[in-house]
Amino acid sequence: MMPCMAEHAKHKVVVVGGGFGGLYAARAMTNSALQVTLVDRRNFHLFQPLLYQVATGGLAPANIAAPLRNLLRQRARVLLAEVVDFDLAGRRVLLADGELPFDSLIVAAGSEFNYFGHDDWRSLAPGLKSIEDATEIRARLLTAFEMAERTADAAERRRWLTFIIAGGGATGVELAGALADLARYTMRQDFRAIDPSEARIILVEGRERLLTTFPEDLSAHTADTLRRLGVTIRTGTMVADVRPHEVVLKQGDRSETLPAETVLWTAGVRTAGVAGRLAQAAGAETDRMGRIVVQPDLTIAGHPNVFVAGDMAHLAPQGGEPLPGLAPVAMQQGQYVAQVIERRITGDPPPPPFHYHDRGNMAVIGRSAAVADLHWTHVWGFPAWLAWLFIHLLYLAQFQNRLLVLIQWAWNYVTRSRSARLITGEGRSGSEAERGRHRDTGRASAVAASAETP
Amino acid sequence: MMPCMAEHAKHKVVVVGGGFGGLYAARAMTNSALQVTLVDRRNFHLFQPLLYQVATGGLAPANIAAPLRNLLRQRARVLLAEVVDFDLAGRRVLLADGELPFDSLIVAAGSEFNYFGHDDWRSLAPGLKSIEDATEIRARLLTAFEMAERTADAAERRRWLTFIIAGGGATGVELAGALADLARYTMRQDFRAIDPSEARIILVEGRERLLTTFPEDLSAHTADTLRRLGVTIRTGTMVADVRPHEVVLKQGDRSETLPAETVLWTAGVRTAGVAGRLAQAAGAETDRMGRIVVQPDLTIAGHPNVFVAGDMAHLAPQGGEPLPGLAPVAMQQGQYVAQVIERRITGDPPPPPFHYHDRGNMAVIGRSAAVADLHWTHVWGFPAWLAWLFIHLLYLAQFQNRLLVLIQWAWNYVTRSRSARLITGEGRSGSEAERGRHRDTGRASAVAASAETP
Numbered sequence: 070m071m072p073c074m075a076e077h078a079k080h081k082v083v084v085v086g087g088g089f090g091g092l093y094a095a096r097a098m099t100n101s102a103l104q105v106t107l108v109d110r111r112n113f114h115l116f117q118p119l120l121y122q123v124a125t126g127g128l129a130p131a132n133i134a135a136p137l138r139n140l141l142r143q144r145a146r147v148l149l150a151e152v153v154d155f156d157l158a159g160r161r162v163l164l165a166d167g168e169l170p171f172d173s174l175i176v177a178a179g180s181e182f183n184y185f186g187h188d189d190w191r192s193l194a195p196g197l198k199s200i201e202d203a204t205e206i207r208a209r210l211l212t213a214f215e216m217a218e219r220t221a222d223a224a225e226r227r228r229w230l231t232f233i234i235a236g237g238g239a240t241g242v243e244l245a246g247a248l249a250d251l252a253r254y255t256m257r258q259d260f261r262a263i264d265p266s267e268a269r270i271i272l273v274e275g276r277e278r279l280l281t282t283f284p285e286d287l288s289a290h291t292a293d294t295l296r297r298l299g300v301t302i303r304t305g306t307m308v309a310d311v312r313p314h315e316v317v318l319k320q321g322d323r324s325e326t327l328p329a330e331t332v333l334w335t336a337g338v339r340t341a342g343v344a345g346r347l348a349q350a351a352g353a354e355t356d357r358m359g360r361i362v363v364q365p366d367l368t369i370a371g372h373p374n375v376f377v378a379g380d381m382a383h384l385a386p387q388g389g390e391p392l393p394g395l396a397p398v399a400m401q402q403g404q405y406v407a408q409v410i411e412r413r414i415t416g417d418p419p420p421p422p423f424h425y426h427d428r429g430n431m432a433v434i435g436r437s438a439a440v441a442d443l444h445w446t447h448v449w450g451f452p453a454w455l456a457w458l459f460i461h462l463l464y465l466a467q468f469q470n471r472l473l474v475l476i477q478w479a480w481n482y483v484t485r486s487r488s489a490r491l492i493t494g495e496g497r498s499g500s501e502a503e504r505g506r507h508r509d510t511g512r513a514s515a516v517a518a519s520a521e522t523p
Numbered sequence: 524m525m526p527c528m529a530e531h532a533k534h535k536v537v538v539v540g541g542g543f544g545g546l547y548a549a550r551a552m553t554n555s556a557l558q559v560t561l562v563d564r565r566n567f568h569l570f571q572p573l574l575y576q577v578a579t580g581g582l583a584p585a586n587i588a589a590p591l592r593n594l595l596r597q598r599a600r601v602l603l604a605e606v607v608d609f610d611l612a613g614r615r616v617l618l619a620d621g622e623l624p625f626d627s628l629i630v631a632a633g634s635e636f637n638y639f640g641h642d643d644w645r646s647l648a649p650g651l652k653s654i655e656d657a658t659e660i661r662a663r664l665l666t667a668f669e670m671a672e673r674t675a676d677a678a679e680r681r682r683w684l685t686f687i688i689a690g691g692g693a694t695g696v697e698l699a700g701a702l703a704d705l706a707r708y709t710m711r712q713d714f715r716a717i718d719p720s721e722a723r724i725i726l727v728e729g730r731e732r733l734l735t736t737f738p739e740d741l742s743a744h745t746a747d748t749l750r751r752l753g754v755t756i757r758t759g760t761m762v763a764d765v766r767p768h769e770v771v772l773k774q775g776d777r778s779e780t781l782p783a784e785t786v787l788w789t790a791g792v793r794t795a796g797v798a799g800r801l802a803q804a805a806g807a808e809t810d811r812m813g814r815i816v817v818q819p820d821l822t823i824a825g826h827p828n829v830f831v832a833g834d835m836a837h838l839a840p841q842g843g844e845p846l847p848g849l850a851p852v853a854m855q856q857g858q859y860v861a862q863v864i865e866r867r868i869t870g871d872p873p874p875p876p877f878h879y880h881d882r883g884n885m886a887v888i889g890r891s892a893a894v895a896d897l898h899w900t901h902v903w904g905f906p907a908w909l910a911w912l913f914i915h916l917l918y919l920a921q922f923q924n925r926l927l928v929l930i931q932w933a934w935n936y937v938t939r940s941r942s943a944r945l946i947t948g949e950g951r952s953g954s955e956a957e958r959g960r961h962r963d964t965g966r967a968s969a970v971a972a973s974a975e976t977p
Binding site (some may be wrong): 111112113129130131132134136138142143146147148149150200201204211212215219256258259260261279384424450489492493 | 565566567583584585586588590592593596598601602603604621655658665666669673710712713714715894943944945946947
């Protein structure tokens with residue numbers, strides 16, 4: 070084990086999480102005195118901003134994911150493992166199947182969707198965070214049209230063709246736009262009994278407008294564009310209950326029960342379990358989303374060698390709003406932490422407190438429509454979409470993916486086709502349990518259908 | 524329901540299965556007096572000959588699959604349903620959730636891997652028939668390297684780096700070649716503790732040579748090429764047992780136990796359950812692989828309106844060997860059956876008995892190596908690979924896929940990269956049960972590892 074002996078003298082950095090924060094931290098540490106290990110449960114980095122494209126059949130999972138080993142080849146050791154706890158005094162990360170010693174620790178384990186105490190809704194109304202979520206949602210969306218095609222009962226068909234998206238943030242808007250595009254254009258010719266463009270897509274947002282992190286004029290543009298695509302927008306409305314076959318919406322005092330088979334959840338996020346463990350181990354303060362309150366240099370108070378980056382960090386510049394959970398924030402924080410650690414190693418003075426260089430905020434609405442808040446100007450429509458396309462391609466981690474995604478998009482744009490429309494996972498026990506209610510309903514209805522349709 | 528009334532007068536053709544046989548039958552029936560319905564459990568056609576590329580991370584599932592509704596848009600109704608039985612006297616196909624009346628029936632439900640009575644091996648040694656199989660195998664292959672990287676125990680590392688492929692037919696050869704390529708070139712730089720090129724890939728074939736359906740000189744070329752890629756070839760050897768952590772091989776009287784964590788099964792096929800149901804319903808003769816013995820016009824004796832095509836059909840021309848289960852056979856049979864049915868409708872005389880136009884047989888061995896038996900000549904090496912590439916791209920069902928696959932291949936060829944190296948499905952109950960033994964082993968070993976590696 071000679072090489073191991075030689076590395077004992079190095080400063081061990083453990084990075085938890087291969088998302089934007091962790092990946093950009095690991096890539097930015099180039100000092101040879103550092104021995105960097107990145108731990109993730111998955112073997113790939115996921116370009117989450119494009120996950121909604123997988124969920125709506127526009128891109129394949131491999132288009133938006135790249136193996137971490139590939140991305141970090143010479144820079145860091147990659148370990149496929151599950152982090153279960155932290156022993157900060159002993160400077161160890163505890164894994165489900167072992168442990169990892171560290172001198173400096175960077176935790177960037179991201180976030181998950183927040184069901185606000187209704188975790189039982191999760192199986193009925195999946196969120197969109199992982200590749201599996203995306204293929205599950207894709208299967209549900211496509212299956213809903215198939216079931217609608219098979220039933221002869223008008224009420225049931227309407228239920229299958231009703232799609233409710235909870236949450237009018239960027240993910241909700243993007244899903245609603247892409248789903249409208251899928252139903253109105255891509256699949257228009259595919260069915261016999263139904264017209265997919267009859268699909269009712271209902272976007273539900275608790276606050277008074279969509280995209281509340283954007284300026285009001287862009288929210289209004291977004292709502293207009295979605296309405297032109299046939300999306301029904303219900304602002305000021307809460308999802309009060311999600312039950313099999315129906316959803317209860319609440320607007321002020323009025324509540325309304327909507328029959329619907331497909332509900333998607335994009336309303337609010339919270340940190341994952343790892344954040345809670347770390348907060349406990351460090352005695353750190355957390356906010357109501359579970360984010361860890363960090364110092365201006367992204368360390369945890371009292372633990373100068375423990376850093377938090379990305380969605381897990383609560384950092385409010387000059388007493389303002391905490392930074393949002395966006396990919397650029399996580400990237401810049403990852404790079405900043407790498408800089409802090411490297412300067413400590415080289416004995417250079419620490420960098421100034423972390424400052425987020427906010428170059429703007431964008432959301433895509435559908436084919437050739439987007440909104441972009443670049444602070445010095447607001448852009449919408451086709452120019453915003455072009456800008457969005459350009460920036461996302463630029464950031465896509467691997468050159469090959471970038472090229473393939475570009476071609477796939479160009480093709481989709483010209484033909485309105487979506488080639489990745491596969492219903493996978495069926496026949497395996499995995500998603501079957503979750504899809505149980507869909508399939509049972511389908512069965513009952515299809516028996517009725519077969520007697521009537523030729 | 525006016526359109527349904529009008530269609531009542533039409534001749535109803537039900538096609539069971541959206542593989543090559545069913546798809547080509549449905550596409551070839553253009554007579555407007557026919558009402559064609561294609562039934563499949565999945566919503567996509569799968570280009571099975573390239574499935575091994577998905578299993579080894581070279582292509583994404585969506586690259587080799589296309590939505591059936593898209594492929595058949597104007598030609599046939601597509602029904603997503605599971606066929607459970609046939610009522611031939613009542614001219615009905617019985618679905619899990621309904622039934623379908625027919626005037627003519629085409630059954631082309633394909634085949635599955637044959638474990639020759641050892642179905643308990645299935646979870647330990649998965650076959651390669653579906654998209655889920657391919658992503659499961661991809662996850663197992665990639666996880667094995669990850670586990671080898673983590674263990675400090677030499678024997679265990681060796682076990683994780685030992686890959687046994689049962690069956691030296693085209694699928695086994697293709698998997699072995701692609702896996703060798705993945706280990707020796709693609710992942711060479713990706714690990715720290717292990718050298719992936721140390722992986723032992725053992726291809727086990729019961730008969731005396733690989734690719735027994737090819738001429739002997741091409742078998743010899745194949746074996747040479749695989750050996751140069753580092754594959755160990757064990758002909759005249761049977762898999763006697765598959766157990767957790769080991770495989771028992773038997774050569775003549777000698778038996779040998781090989782520690783190995785990853786076993787893939789490509790040895791022999793048999794028909795799926797639907798074939799048995801149809802044979803019983805029709806009182807038809809089957810061979811030992813479960814294939815239904817058909818008349819020269821691909822009907823079942825005594826049932827002139829029931830056709831069988833593709834892997835499910837046993838048709839032996841002039842008392843020779845039955846036609847092999849290859850994509851071109853299925854395609855030609857599908858088209859032939861369509862012709863028979865159309866001629867009956869138009870009152871034209873039936874076509875001559877089905878004749879398979881055998882344009883040759885190919886197998887790919889690895890990067891830039893293949894063998895092709897074109898009957899009038901034998902080709903191997905790079906020219907055969909180019910021919911293989913050309914023909915497979917030509918047949919890929921959708922133009923978009925063809926272009927994307929071509930680019931992905933060109934890229935892989937130049938860089939030896941494989942971008943679709945994702946371990947997915949983890950964290951879901953589905954494949955977790957099947958992967959249980961892998962993960963348990965991993966856990967035990969990694970605890971040991973963490974104490975020793977820095």
